[in-house]
Amino acid sequence: MKKGVVTMTKRRSSPKIISQLIGLIAPLKLQMTLAILLGVLGFLLSFGIGILGGYGVLSVLPGEVSRGFGDLPLGGHQFSWYIIALIVCAVLRGVLHYIEQFCNHYIAFRILAEIRHKVFSAMRKLAPAKLEGENQGQLISIIMGDIELLEIFYAHTISPVMIASLVTIVLFVFFAKIHILVALLALLAQIVVGVIVPIIASERGKEVSVKIRRNIGNLNGKFLDQLRGIREIIQYDKGDHALNEIDDSTRQILDRQNELKGQIAALQANTDTIIIVFSVLQLLLCARLVMSGTITQAQAFIAVLTQISTFAPYIALANLGGTLTQTFACGDRILNLLEEEPIVKEVVDGKDVVFDDVDFNNLTFAYEDRNILTGVNFRIKKGETLGIMGRSGSGKSTLLKLLMRFWDPQEGSISINGINIKDINTQSLYSNIDYMTQTTILFAGSIRDNLRIAKADASDEEIYEALRKASIDEDIRKLEHGLDTRVSDLGDNFSGGERQRIGLARCFLTDSQLLLLDEPTSNLDSYNEAIILKSLVEGSQDKTIVMVSHRESTMGVCDRIIRVKDSRVIEG
Secondary structure, three states, X not given: OOOOOOOOOOOOOHHHHHHHHHHOOHHHHHHHHHHHHHHHHHHHHHHHXXXXXXXXXXXXXXXXXXXXXXXXXXXXXXXXXXHHHHHHHHHHHHHHHHHHHHHHHHHHHHHHHHHHHHHHHHHHHHOOHHHHHOOHHHHHHHHHHHHHHHHHHHHHOHHHHHHHHHHHHHHHHHHHHHOHHHHHHHHHHHHHHHHHHHHHHHHHHHHHHHHHHHHHHHHHHHHHHHHHOHHHHHHOOOHHHHHHHHHHHHHHHHHHHHHHHHHHHHHHHHHHHHHHHHHHHHHHHHHHHHHOOOOXXXXXXXXXXXXXXXXXXXXXXXXXXXXXXHHHHHHHHHHHHHXXXXXXXXXXXXXXXXXXXXXXXXXXXXXXXXXXXXEEEEEEOOOOEEEEEOOOOOOHHHHHHHHOOOOOOOEEEEEEOOEEHHHEOHHHHHHHEEEEOOOOOOOOEEHHHHHOOOOOOOOHHHHHHHHHHOOOHHHHHHOOOHHHOEEOHHHOOOOHHHHHHHHHHHHHHXXXXXXXXXXXXXXXXXXXXXXXXXXXXXXXXXXXXXXXXOOOOHHHHOOEEEEEEOOEEEEO
């Protein structure tokens, strides 16, 4: 078994990614339909500006040249009529384009907010195992970068694709009024530029784009590590080394991006060439049809002019091809995260329990191929303070995590009051247990906010009583702003001992009966250790305590001690 959630590696095809991303738009389908319709009207008006200009020219040319002009759609009017129509089209085009863009961005930002909510909900189900088994830089890249890049898809891809599709139908009918061969050649040009070129661009850049997103994730991970260890970097004069690592990661990203840009530039140049080739082919076809008497000069002029002036939506799709490779890579990673199944699923239709005794029954657990615990049997008795000792990596912390159901054992079971924890409702399990690690996390906000994480409706009196039990109430009262004192990022304006005691106060605020402490004093000096141990003895007389530590001094407050050695649990 792998530590943490198994990372999903399946790769979706681009059509599959598109289909699933579009599925997220369902709640906003009316707004999307409106945006598409407005976009179609806007592009038709844009085409109309160029075509009406051509009509205006034909309306003042000699009769022989303009013969057949009246047979064209909207043909046969006076020059002034086309000028007025041109102005109206220009004004309406601007208004419709504004409304269309507003709708597209409204949809994009609404969807991105929904995706962030879904990603956070997924992380809640996958954590904490996900966080222990995953590169956190990659997760940050997904949450911060990948989601933002999806804005390109929702605001600048879906609508243009649908617009181009509907416009193609309208143009085919328009060209067919002139001649079916003209219509078919125009359709072929549109398919090549608007479909084939983007697909080729997407497929060529797929691998590079995936590597770019992965490299960005690695870079985020390095930044995160170096921010956490900035003091050590300064102390040991490793600044140059850290910068070199950042530079190397950045250089890898730039190399990949330059490779992708080269592919995009080549495809854009090819797109221009394709447009020129098809325009020349249309000109030659129309010339041939004019010479055979099938169409008039006026019809040929409008056909060629229309084809040249109507490539805009297809060029937009062609230019998206390179950009979409990264977008699809982001979409693939986000969809994988949303679909990822946690190793341990939340129980909602199980049993509720009131804490009594806890039994570990012939329990076996392994990380990958490394056996951690084998045939573990012991009981945690209600009301006792149990110490668990062992060397680093022996599995003593794993016992607590298994009790919290971060993972399930391969063999054996853990039961509370005779009920397997797999059958206990997750919320009921957590309401009976407080779990405190050696690193207490304080969030940005006030001290009061950080304590109310444990009990949202806690009064100031309750908070100070919990702080008293944790032997830190006097320290908080002495602060200028008391409970309103702001906590800096990562709680760095408090010492390690103070953070630990605030963490204990959180535990004392809850009604849970079992307190799990993982190395609560490992980073503290003897003075602060004594304070915290005293706080535990005095503040948790009505709780069952399980304390993991490798320090003999910490075990002095325990009623009973077990040791983890060679994957086994030994009493005493």
